Amino acid sequence: xxxxxxxxxxxxLSFGALxxxxxxxxxxxxxxxxxxxLAHGGFYLLGGYLxxxxxxxxxxxxxxxxxxxxxxxxxxxxxxxxxxHRLRGQELPQIVLTIGVAFVxxxxxxxxxxxxxxxxxxxxxxxGVLTMGEVxxxxxxxALIAVALAVWAGFWLLLxxxxxxxxxxxxxxxxxxxxxxxxPVPRVLGAMFALGAALAAFAGVWGGxxxxxxxxxxxxxxLLSLVVVVVGxxxxxxxxxxxxxxxxxxxxxxxxLFPELALFTIYAPVALLLAFxxxxxxxxxxx
Amino acid sequence: VTGPPSQRRxxxxxxxxxxxxxxxxxxxPEEPAGGPGDTVRVGLLFPRTGPFAGIGEDQIDGFTLxxxxxxxxxxxxxxxxxxxxxxxxxxxxxxxxERMVKRDQVDIIVGVISSAVASxxxxxxxxxxxxxxxxxxxxxxxxxxxxxxxxxxxxxAASQVMMPLGPYVCEELGYETAAIIALDYSLxxxxxxxxxxxxxxxxxxxxxxxYSPLNTEDWAPVVQEIDRGVDVIVQTTTGPDSVxxxxxxxxxxxxxxxxxxxxxxxxxxxxxxxxxxxxxEGLQSSLYYSEALDTDANxxxxxxxxxxxxxxxxxxxxxxxxxxxxxxxxxAKVDEPTFSSxxxxxxxxxxxxxxxxxxxxxxxxxxxxxxxxxxxxxxDGEWQNDAVDVIAEDVSQFWHYEPEEYLGLPSYAELKGTxxxx
Numbered sequence: 001x002x003x004x005x006x007x008x009x010x011x012x013l014s015f016g017a018l019x020x021x022x023x024x025x026x027x028x029x030x031x032x033x034x035x036x037x038l039a040h041g042g043f044y045l046l047g048g049y050l051x052x053x054x055x056x057x058x059x060x061x062x063x064x065x066x067x068x069x070x071x072x073x074x075x076x077x078x079x080x081x082x083x084x085h086r087l088r089g090q091e092l093p094q095i096v097l098t099i100g101v102a103f104v105x106x107x108x109x110x111x112x113x114x115x116x117x118x119x120x121x122x123x124x125x126x127x128g129v130l131t132m133g134e135v136x137x138x139x140x141x142x143a144l145i146a147v148a149l150a151v152w153a154g155f156w157l158l159l160x161x162x163x164x165x166x167x168x169x170x171x172x173x174x175x176x177x178x179x180x181x182x183x184p185v186p187r188v189l190g191a192m193f194a195l196g197a198a199l200a201a202f203a204g205v206w207g208g209x210x211x212x213x214x215x216x217x218x219x220x221x222x223l224l225s226l227v228v229v230v231v232g233x234x235x236x237x238x239x240x241x242x243x244x245x246x247x248x249x250x251x252x253x254x255x256x257l258f259p260e261l262a263l264f265t266i267y268a269p270v271a272l273l274l275a276f277x278x279x280x281x282x283x284x285x286x287x
Numbered sequence: 288v289t290g291p292p293s294q295r296r297x298x299x300x301x302x303x304x305x306x307x308x309x310x311x312x313x314x315x316p317e318e319p320a321g322g323p324g325d326t327v328r329v330g331l332l333f334p335r336t337g338p339f340a341g342i343g344e345d346q347i348d349g350f351t352l353x354x355x356x357x358x359x360x361x362x363x364x365x366x367x368x369x370x371x372x373x374x375x376x377x378x379x380x381x382x383x384x385e386r387m388v389k390r391d392q393v394d395i396i397v398g399v400i401s402s403a404v405a406s407x408x409x410x411x412x413x414x415x416x417x418x419x420x421x422x423x424x425x426x427x428x429x430x431x432x433x434x435x436x437x438x439x440x441x442x443x444a445a446s447q448v449m450m451p452l453g454p455y456v457c458e459e460l461g462y463e464t465a466a467i468i469a470l471d472y473s474l475x476x477x478x479x480x481x482x483x484x485x486x487x488x489x490x491x492x493x494x495x496x497x498y499s500p501l502n503t504e505d506w507a508p509v510v511q512e513i514d515r516g517v518d519v520i521v522q523t524t525t526g527p528d529s530v531x532x533x534x535x536x537x538x539x540x541x542x543x544x545x546x547x548x549x550x551x552x553x554x555x556x557x558x559x560x561x562x563x564x565x566x567x568e569g570l571q572s573s574l575y576y577s578e579a580l581d582t583d584a585n586x587x588x589x590x591x592x593x594x595x596x597x598x599x600x601x602x603x604x605x606x607x608x609x610x611x612x613x614x615x616x617x618x619a620k621v622d623e624p625t626f627s628s629x630x631x632x633x634x635x636x637x638x639x640x641x642x643x644x645x646x647x648x649x650x651x652x653x654x655x656x657x658x659x660x661x662x663x664x665x666x667d668g669e670w671q672n673d674a675v676d677v678i679a680e681d682v683s684q685f686w687h688y689e690p691e692e693y694l695g696l697p698s699y700a701e702l703k704g705t706x707x708x709x
Binding site (some may be wrong): 015115117141216219224254255 | 317335336337338340343344438471497498499500502503504505507508509511512527530531535537538540556557559560562563630
């Protein structure tokens with residue numbers, strides 16, 4: 001029973017870790033835009049396909065991963081600078097625009113790579129399985145947990161301890177005043193948006209390795225990470241971490257104990273939570 | 288609309304142009320109906336995105352390969368293809384069917400992956416009488432309760448493929464206990480149910496049943512629940528779920544338990560590249576076609592497809608190809624293709640040299656099958672589903688049951704969850 005519990009907890013956390021990678025970028029861009037960036041799933045998918053393609057071209061997994069993440073970061077930058085910044089402060093048009101971007105990305109992938117599902121490889125060195133008594137657990141999933149924690153720590157340091165982080169917080173809180181004291185607000189926001197997109201691309205390459213990639217599949221993942229963001233509280237990176245762990249575990253035990261009620265077991269607790277705490281676990285109360 | 292007047296005017300003019308183009312396009316003169324006897328219009332109805340897009344692409348390519356090989360003419364009729372996207376949505380597909388028949392004047396419709404879509408378009412198809420050749424949708428009732436004289440299926444009904452497996456696994460392979468893992472919808476219930484019914488009749492025992500919804504993102508929670516003590520795991524997964532399931536099986540060290548899959552789980556359209564196929568190493572499956580079948584017809588098909596599309600074809604591509612062969616056989620007996628003459632000719636159509644072997648329909652329009660035991664292994668340096676044994680030949684969709692008796696049995700949807708109990 002202990003072994004059963006440990007392996008399910010570990011697995012729930014590893015799925016939660018993947019959700020955190022996506023949700024942290026989403027929650028970051030939410031903070032910037034004040035609306036949900038629905039193109040986030042598109043960046044995830046694009047990152048996954050590019051990573052797979054480039055890894056095959058270069059013959060090196062890590063080079064492929066690196067270039068895919070950088071490339072999608074630039075795509076994110078282009079989307080923010082070229083399109084989104086024109087609509088700053090207009091929430092509905094931003095949503096419509098980002099969903100349009102998501103469709104364009106999805107269709108481009110369909111045109112270039114075809115509709116068949118693909119699976120990016122596991123990172124080299126992480127293919128094996130950890131066996132400890134009853135507990136059998138793949139290294140790759142364990143590594144995912146470590147990566148998620150590292151990303152969370154990185155975010156915290158970046159936002160709280162660096163000049164860029166301070167400028168970002170200033171730009172988000174009061175753009176006009178920030179400009180007034182000489183902070184290059186557009187450049188800061190663009191950089192953070194690009195960071196969010198790059199993070200989604202990373203999640204695409206790693207997450208794709210156990211969820212698979214297919215055009216249209218990004219919306220399933222986006223939906224789950226939206227749930228994470230809503231549970232954790234909009235705009236809060238700490239909230240995303242807590243929310244991701246929670247959603248991962250609920251999903252895991254729901255599927256293990258009542259596999260046929262899988263969708264119910266994930267959305268029912270969310271509905272309950274929102275009924276009693278509408279701003280999420282760590283979210284600030286309504287502005 | 289805001290902005291200076293000149294900009295507004297430009298915008299208005301732009302809008303007017305777009306509207307004008309849209310109107311004139313929709314008023315374009317329609318092509319003459321049906322064609323004067325020497326053209327046959329085929330509506331290819333497949334999803335172009337979503338979980339079944341890979342299968343759809345393979346089927347379209349399989350069909351087109353045969354018509355291209357035949358010089359874009361079947362039995363003397365020039366073939367004109369009309370493409371339609373089901374978007375894997377019953378409502379969308381129903382509209383496309385109406386449009387194909389009324390506007391595009393197709394003589395026959397070929398396609399449909401999802402059984403839900405097939406079931407939805409069944410109504411307009413029966414009403415308008417247009418012949419429909421199903422190339423993938425596997426739900427049993429499509430050629431039973433929902434069958435019609437103008438509906439045919441060149442692929443296996445879900446339980447048809449799996450019923451021969453029950454006694455084979457119990458008696459020939461000697462596996463006495465089985466765990467069933469399946470997608471939680473009709474395909475999963477009917478395939479594993481067909482197996483469970485004949486497996487338990489043969490005296491063996493299903494000891495565990497696990498079902499998980501289509502598009503389960505993470506299969507690990509389910510896989511960890513599988514009882515490692517069973518003799519064999521029998522599973523039905525399709526599309527991306529199949530890859531994720533096999534990945535989880537490998538991640539959690541279950542590949543040592545023997546596993547037999549419903550054939551779609553390991554087809555080339557499902558496991559699309561060598562990495563994915565390598566995941567299924569040693570996985571056995573039950574199916575009516577193997578890409579490694581050693582016949583001239585199959586080699587011709589395999590080589591032709593690879594030359595044309597630079598990838599390996601599996602049963603999905605083969606079924607598209609067979610649909611074109613069956614259509615050719617029917618057209619050979621028709622002077623002028625009308626809905627009723629084509630449907631009648633299809634019912635009697637016979638093909639001897641299909642890649643899988645011979646093809647004939649039963650009185651319900653369902654194809655009869657030879658069911659093989661396949662195994663994923665390396666053949667000539669690439670991963671293929673190699674046929675290791677013949678499970679049964681000339682299998683009817685009712686297996687050894689009388690049609691009336693079989694149709695009177697409780698449905699697999701009702702029986703789901705009861706197999707492990709007794």
